[in-house]
Amino acid sequence: MTANASERLLQHYVDNFRRLPWRSAPGTPPPPAYRVWLSEIMLQQTTVAAVTPRFERFVTRWPTVEALAEAKDEDVLSEWAGLGYYARARNLIACARKVARRGGFPETAADLRSLPGIGDYTSAAIAAIAFGEDAAAVDTNVERVVARLHAIDRPTRAQIEQLVRDMLRSGRAGDLAQALMDLGATICRPKNPLCASCPIAADCAAFASGIPERFPLPKPKRVRPLRHGVAYWIEQRDCVWLVRRPAKGLLGGMAALPGSEWQDGPLPVRPAVRHIFTHFALELGIERRSSAIGDGWWQPLDTLEDAGLPTLYRKAVAAFLTDRSSRRRAA
Ligand code: SF4
Numbered sequence: 632m633t634a635n636a637s638e639r640l641l642q643h644y645v646d647n648f649r650r651l652p653w654r655s656a657p658g659t660p661p662p663p664a665y666r667v668w669l670s671e672i673m674l675q676q677t678t679v680a681a682v683t684p685r686f687e688r689f690v691t692r693w694p695t696v697e698a699l700a701e702a703k704d705e706d707v708l709s710e711w712a713g714l715g716y717y718a719r720a721r722n723l724i725a726c727a728r729k730v731a732r733r734g735g736f737p738e739t740a741a742d743l744r745s746l747p748g749i750g751d752y753t754s755a756a757i758a759a760i761a762f763g764e765d766a767a768a769v770d771t772n773v774e775r776v777v778a779r780l781h782a783i784d785r786p787t788r789a790q791i792e793q794l795v796r797d798m799l800r801s802g803r804a805g806d807l808a809q810a811l812m813d814l815g816a817t818i819c820r821p822k823n824p825l826c827a828s829c830p831i832a833a834d835c836a837a838f839a840s841g842i843p844e845r846f847p848l849p850k851p852k853r854v855r856p857l858r859h860g861v862a863y864w865i866e867q868r869d870c871v872w873l874v875r876r877p878a879k880g881l882l883g884g885m886a887a888l889p890g891s892e893w894q895d896g897p898l899p900v901r902p903a904v905r906h907i908f909t910h911f912a913l914e915l916g917i918e919r920r921s922s923a924i925g926d927g928w929w930q931p932l933d934t935l936e937d938a939g940l941p942t943l944y945r946k947a948v949a950a951f952l953t954d955r956s957s958r959r960r961a962a
Pocket residue numbers: 776779780818819820824825826829830831832833835836837838843844
């Protein structure tokens with residue numbers, strides 16, 4: 632079954648592959664490892680549609696890993712603003728510098744795995760796509776496709792990796808990785824898989840069962856604790872006071888509104904914004920203050936878009952300004 636499925640899937644990929652700025656067409660030389668690496672880091676928890684324009688801007692500004700290694704931390708973090716998960720951006724900088732020092736990316740998944748921010752999936756994806764290593768790149772899309780192909784309720788990562796390795800065809804590791812990713816993203820979707828358009832439907836045990844969506848079983852939902860905080864709006868002469876968050880910790884090194892610590896108990900300020908982080912949800916109130924707090928800078932209100940604020944603070948700024956203009960209209 633697996634051999635047939637591989638052949639059909641690879642042919643479908645050749646006929647239908649998604650043209651993305653970090654990819655090469657099947658049968659042409661592989662893309663540079665820098666572009667594969669950067670795209671894979673950007674795509675963790677972020678959609679292809681959101682990543683594509685950001686990727687283009689990034690590689691226009693820093694076309695090589697050496698150029699990125701020489702960039703200032705603040706510039707990279709500002710360019711990352713809005714993509715979320717800022718630990719990824721800090722690891723990106725550390726990884727670029729390490730790669731530049733050693734004179735290029737290592738070419739095996741095992742060596743790539745030793746670089747900052749590169750885990751099992753990313754190392755296998757870079758090794759397979761950029762260097763043609765027979766590595767099994769398993770993300771959630773690939774896990775779902777392979778679990779369905781074999782009708783497995785609760786697959787383990789090792790089990791899926793082995794099944795992907797069984798599907799490998801000599802010299803086609805990169806194509807197979809991207810074919811599985813594309814199939815998971817466009818056809819074998821979590822809900823309403825398009826089995827009628829699927830090149831491996833004839834080999835698929837979940838399809839044969841009549842209830843393909845049932846595989847794999849959903850993982851238990853994570854319950855996030857709720858924290859609370861206050862951001863301070865300090866404004867003078869059409870400028871607002873911004874600070875840089877401490878280098879270590881959540882949103883480390885990013886531009887921010889100054890504010891309180893984030894704590895478990897509610898604060899005596901009406902929440903203006905709710906934001907979901909990986910491990911907790913945050914309700915942030917906004918309070919006006921009159922004088923600057925800590926080290927920071929006056930950012931003109933009409934250039935706030937360029938300040939490199941992460942999504943949490945962009946939402947807070949938008950909530951404050953919307954609230955203020957509706958109050959003014961009502962007055
Ligand atoms: S036949 Fe359906 S369930 Fe099976 S791999 Fe294709 S899209 Fe997924």
